[in-house]
Amino acid sequence: xxxxxxxxxxxxxxxxxxxxxxxxxxxxxxxxxxxxxxxxxxxxxxxxxxxxxxxxxxxxxxxxxxxxxxxxxxxxxxxxxxxxxxxxxxxxxxxxxxxxxxxxxxxxxxxxxxxxxxxxxxxxxxxxxxxxxxxxxxxxxxxxxxxxxxxxxxxxxxxxxxxxxxxxxxxxxxxxxxxxxxxxxxxxxxxxxxxxxxxxxxxxxxxxxxxxxxxxxxxxxxxxxxxxxxxxxxxxxxxxxxxxxxxxxxxxxxxxxxxxxxxxxxxxxxxxxxxxxxxxxxxxxxxxxxxxxxxxxxxxxxxxxxxxxxxxxxxxxxxxxxxxxxxxxxxxxxxxxxxxxxxxxxxxxxxxxxxxxxxxxxxxxxxxxxxxxxxxxxxxxxxxxxxxxxxxxxxxxxxxxxxxxxxxxxxxxxxxxxxxxxxxxxxxxxxxxxxxxxxxxxxxxxxxxxxxxxxxxxxxxxxxxxxxxxxxxxxxxxxxxxxxxxxxxxxxxxxxxxxxxxxxxxxxxxxxxxxxxxxxxxxxxxxxxxxxxxxxxxxxxxxxxxxxxxxxxxxxxxxxxxxxxxxxxxxxxxxxxxxxxxxxxxxxxxxxxxxxxxxxxxxxxxxxxxxxxxxxxxxxxxxxxxxxxxxxxxxxxxxxxxxxxxxxxxxxxxxxxxxxxxxxxxxxxxxxxxxxx
Numbered sequence: 001x002x003x004x005x006x007x008x009x010x011x012x013x014x015x016x017x018x019x020x021x022x023x024x025x026x027x028x029x030x031x032x033x034x035x036x037x038x039x040x041x042x043x044x045x046x047x048x049x050x051x052x053x054x055x056x057x058x059x060x061x062x063x064x065x066x067x068x069x070x071x072x073x074x075x076x077x078x079x080x081x082x083x084x085x086x087x088x089x090x091x092x093x094x095x096x097x098x099x100x101x102x103x104x105x106x107x108x109x110x111x112x113x114x115x116x117x118x119x120x121x122x123x124x125x126x127x128x129x130x131x132x133x134x135x136x137x138x139x140x141x142x143x144x145x146x147x148x149x150x151x152x153x154x155x156x157x158x159x160x161x162x163x164x165x166x167x168x169x170x171x172x173x174x175x176x177x178x179x180x181x182x183x184x185x186x187x188x189x190x191x192x193x194x195x196x197x198x199x200x201x202x203x204x205x206x207x208x209x210x211x212x213x214x215x216x217x218x219x220x221x222x223x224x225x226x227x228x229x230x231x232x233x234x235x236x237x238x239x240x241x242x243x244x245x246x247x248x249x250x251x252x253x254x255x256x257x258x259x260x261x262x263x264x265x266x267x268x269x270x271x272x273x274x275x276x277x278x279x280x281x282x283x284x285x286x287x288x289x290x291x292x293x294x295x296x297x298x299x300x301x302x303x304x305x306x307x308x309x310x311x312x313x314x315x316x317x318x319x320x321x322x323x324x325x326x327x328x329x330x331x332x333x334x335x336x337x338x339x340x341x342x343x344x345x346x347x348x349x350x351x352x353x354x355x356x357x358x359x360x361x362x363x364x365x366x367x368x369x370x371x372x373x374x375x376x377x378x379x380x381x382x383x384x385x386x387x388x389x390x391x392x393x394x395x396x397x398x399x400x401x402x403x404x405x406x407x408x409x410x411x412x413x414x415x416x417x418x419x420x421x422x423x424x425x426x427x428x429x430x431x432x433x434x435x436x437x438x439x440x441x442x443x444x445x446x447x448x449x450x451x452x453x454x455x456x457x458x459x460x461x462x463x464x465x466x467x468x469x470x471x472x473x474x475x476x477x478x479x480x481x482x483x484x485x486x487x488x489x490x491x492x493x494x495x496x497x498x499x500x501x502x503x504x505x506x507x508x509x510x511x512x513x514x515x516x517x518x519x520x521x522x523x524x525x526x527x528x529x530x531x532x533x534x535x536x537x538x539x540x541x542x543x544x545x546x547x548x549x550x551x552x553x554x555x556x557x558x559x560x561x562x563x564x565x566x567x568x569x570x571x572x573x574x575x576x577x578x579x580x581x582x583x584x585x586x587x588x589x590x591x592x593x594x595x596x597x598x599x600x601x602x603x604x605x606x607x608x609x610x611x612x613x614x615x616x617x618x619x620x621x622x623x624x625x626x627x628x629x630x631x632x633x634x635x636x637x638x639x640x641x642x643x644x645x646x647x648x649x650x651x652x653x654x655x656x657x658x659x660x661x662x663x664x665x666x667x668x669x670x671x672x673x674x675x676x677x
Contacts, residue, residue, distance in 0.1 A: 367417075
């Protein structure tokens, strides 16, 4: 049922009006300042006091005023509330009080007199009352085809001093029950709560206890019938349609009700407390909560009031529209819960993070060992000059600065920065000598990085040098994690996905960043000047590579095999649309094909997507290297860092033997050529 909530004031200038197809109900709203006060208040005692103080109104001596107060109580309500202004939530509990009898009220459906009811006169009387009084009367009396509102001036004795029988009158109420289903013959359907209070009024105020009366449950029908919409105009003539009269007769229910006695409402124990003179009443009416149990309900106003919540809803609008209109299989929830580890918070790291935000990713961790310098903000879009000024111009740590910047862009981001230097082959590692009983600095670093990789769902490898990519590659393969690699040159770029851990089928597993190499990673900064050590690249290259890396990941996440998905055939010129029903290749996801590598050039503005299988002697993902990592990761890393010529990794992976075998075969081929000559 539609309702309005209007605050009543004592100011005569503040006149309020309700639509004349509604019943005016008076209620009390009590707001509590604390949750504890809301919870501890005696709800039953509060409801009883609220109702009985109006229904009996012992402070009023005039009988007419008492009845007026009692009639208001019949349709009154009580609501208790607690407003949490910080969380924008309101806890509330409505009660529609009704006086309880010790025994059930006896009632039967009167089908015989129902057909003889003056339905037309009743409908006309309702319409006339609406026009004159500009509202509905919740209770009414129908006598000799005459409609009248049940008001404080009504006296049953005066109306029936000649008839002497209460069956010549029908008491009625507008039933708020919204159920119109038919019930089996002989059974009384569910009645609205005002009927229980009407019975109490007839017994306790009109003195009809013990008599049998007729009560009409007025139900205009599911579409409103004669009460459909407010009436307009001030003319006195009243007309109703035959259809409305028939609907009123069809859905309304006439009951024969045996009214209880006055003492049926008294719950006092006369035997135990003979001195007690005042009756004890019970009042019920607290509504059930959403779980259909007695308890309060709550409303969350955050979507209407909290700006952060509005920002969260608006941020994902593009994804929701994409899912609704173009890609029904787009898993927005999966993207939002994906945990991403970004190794490198420089030009690539910033661009990748911003693009991931657009896809709905909200969980980030950055790892970087650098600080924001004055040359960074123009190329790395998560930094500002304020980050450069930090610590007297030393600059904020990049990882934390990037993590904090994301929180200012998307309200629901969870991001953190880790200041960490990744151990690299052929770079002098920190001492492995333990200080006391604690772990060495190298052990702490390796352990922390390993934990970060294990916690993540996806690892982005976005560091500057080739050798800094080695250990994350090993860790991702050891823990079978999705790893997306992006690298920049002056005018070319590479984006690739690693093939995951060794599954025993090397010829089908896709290669990693080091599978193309026949030499171990070396110290790329050795014997280089400062300008040669800096990454020099065209400014437009990083956004392109970053976007490709993120798009590759999103497509990969929507494939059933994730990073184990096979690479497509080399012919990628076939058109693809996510709305095509026949795009079901094993190497495709709902977003398109998933290449192994994407290599692009800004010189020729071209791209190619080669596929490279895993190399059995790879220094990054071969079975020998991964097995050594599982045996003792600290020993593997410390030996790789200490080996300044890369021989340790070459021997461990079998690359040395592979090169020796290749050289031997080349020598044999040269001998064969000489013999042929």
